[in-house]
Amino acid sequence: MSSKFQYDLVALVIFALVVAFGVPAVMNYDGFELNTFARYLALAIVSMALSLSWGTAGLLNLGQAATFGMGSYAMAMHLKLRASDGLPDFMGWNNVETLPWLWVPFESLTFTLLAGLLVPAFIGGLIAIFMFRARIAGVFVAIITLAFLVAFQLLFINQQGLTGGQNGLTGLAQMSLFGWTVDPYSMGFYNLVAGCLVVALAFGVYLTHSKFGLILRAIREDADRARFFGYNVASYQTLVFCISAALAGWAGMLYTLVLEFASPTYMSVSFSLAIVIWCAVGGRESVIAAAFGAIVVNMLEGRLSDVFVEGWHLILGVIFVLVVMFMPRGIYGLLSDSVRKIRRIRRTRDQRGVETFPNT
Amino acid sequence: MDVIANQLFAGLSMASILLMIALGLAIIYGAMGVINLAHGEFVMLGAYATWALQTYAGIGILPALPLVFISVAAVGWIVEKVVVQNLYHRPLDTILATWGIGIILQQAVRLGVGAESRFVKGPALLSGNTEIGPLIMSNYRLFVIVFSMAVLAATWVLMTRTEFGMKLRAVIQNRAISECYGIEAKRVYSITFAYGAGLAGIAGALITPLFSTIPTMGTGLVVDAFLVVIVGGLGSLIGSAAASVLIGEATAIFSIVINDTLGRIAVLAGIILLIRFRPRGLFPTETRR
């Protein structure tokens, strides 16, 4: 086990403890505050999902919001059906008379949960195959995914009878999981979201330290070299795209539960940019740092946007440009650089002090 | 028949605007490999500068053009100096940084001027229409078409017939060797970026009578302009001109055959397919890689 892996495991445990016990205590177990923080935790999942494709594999997916939105709408469709007798209200307003076939299976929670993971993974996979079989890389991945996002959102809003259009899906029921009605302002719900985040992070930490993660880093650095070692680069890239999309969908489902509605703004370019910002601020190389970045930026936004109602986006833009220019590896980069420096100092001191131990 | 003719004219008018936006984008991309996502905001700045000059100083669009060019070019020059120049070896980060700059410019205008739509009067000299049979062409749009062709010609001369153009092409070919021959690549880049931004500013000024001037106006335009650059082939001026006509007309025809939204989706799908299958554009410049 490498030392980096050990550091990450320790960080994960600390992170899990703080999120599970520290935060609720600081929040005084207040329902409203817990709901707000649960929102940050859900967003942390989509941020760590981006770090897998961007940080590990070097594939900047600017369309992450699309897969997030798919998960969010999958959940919202289920809850909307549970809230309405037969046909959801907005369909009536749009002259839709029978429940569209696309909606029918969302009566089932099991199907919904699966669809919220698998539909984004499938769509993400299709785009990935389309790009990576042709060896599209670098900035072109960013442009294609961005164009896809814009087209997808336009199409989504355009299909008003099916999706609720610009208004999104509102008036949702509460989810009931094995007979437990999920109240988004309860401690139980907070624990659910926190648990999901910790599981996602554990999975992410494992993935980045597995040989799969190593090969992705190798591909990021020199895809051709990896091909000459026999790795099917396109399929590695496709799988990480699928995993990242599935995690984004998962985050989207939780986000709908937190806010109790789904809106097409979840699929907007600015939301996708926000995800990139969180991930960049925290540090794209580490899933934990990316999740941390999402939480920090959103907490800042929560506190500061009260003060600078109008100016918040300006501040965010400035922060982002500064991070890209001077802290390209984010908070994580600062930390790991200083850890490396301390180790080097300690090593030189050790070598000077104890000359009799050559191999350490 | 006359519907089609008029729609073709509308397409040509659209193409002329796209061409001016795309020229700046193409020069910046072709010369430095920088995908400038703040380009749409340069267009927006040009439009607001025109509005400000007209509202506060009573200067009409046409006399405002040189002022707008210089001021937006200055903004571009500062952006290049402060941000882009430090990121040439990190292309992905350039995308992100210029995106962030776009947000900053957009929000700054929103805070400073307000989010509501601003109105700019077209020049009185060019009001009215020219009619040829059933074809009705607004004089102003005709002027924009002619003007854009003039800008294209001027840019072509600048790139191929001047010392600056020669230096720029040298830097594009091989930066290190050009520097050995005493060409200051940094300066060449700054000027190129400023010139591209200035062109975007002019485009913004010219569209004020045709579009509503709002802080987000650039975002939609830059997507189409980017498509023009991709279709035209990177750094090819003639390719960009041909591509802007192609896309302007295609958009005009799409919008009567199917609706606007689906038309836009089709344009986006076009971008995606082109990057996938012809990443070097439909009219690539022949170079050995």
Added chain:
Amino acid sequence: MEQLQVTDLQVEFGGLRAVDGLSFSVQEGEILCLLGPNGAGKSTTLDLICGKTQPTDGSIQLNGVEISQMLEFRRARLGIGRKFQVPSVYKNLTVDENLSVARSRRPGMWNALTRLSLTDAREAASILDRVNLGAKRHEMAGNLSHGETQWLEIAMLIAQDSKLILMDEPTAGMTIQETERTAEIFRSLSDNHTLIVVEHDMSFVRTVADRIIVMNRGAMLAEGTIEEIEANEDVKTAYLGH
């Protein structure tokens, strides 16, 4: 047995025939050296065999299987390894991680998902000692000296364990001692590997080569043992001009 059979191989870059009607074969366990002046098409030949470049015409067969149209990674899986002229290792990975990437006996994703990143490196750890990099296992490959980088790439090829290894100027930038050590390693590799080596260092070629092919202008000029090549008049002309 013939491991590699190249027949009438041809490739064109914009009108220039870099390789023009080249045919040769390589026996299992043999060390074949490719010689020739600059631009003779030696590196291009290696590119064609490993799949970096697609031939315009001709065939390449590995153990009787036609590979000239295959993707690079499939050829690698069939047992072709390549060392590049400019040493290409992953500079942002540690030496251990580089080795682990190279150790690709099971390059599939399932295997990659169920293993930790350094498991494979540990299996291959002894290779690093062989090339004197044992002490630098945790060092970033970007911090190695030029010679060490060459060694690392050679170590990576040993870890990859391909049946046919293509080496492009493996001793460039090495000291005499290092070159000798490389020759030793190559000789020991040839027990169960086949090597095609592009090299300019004649003393190195003399030590390792079983057979030599001299190329000129994309075609074969001469073929034979070192003594035969050194006595060949055509070769002298090609190298010295008229």
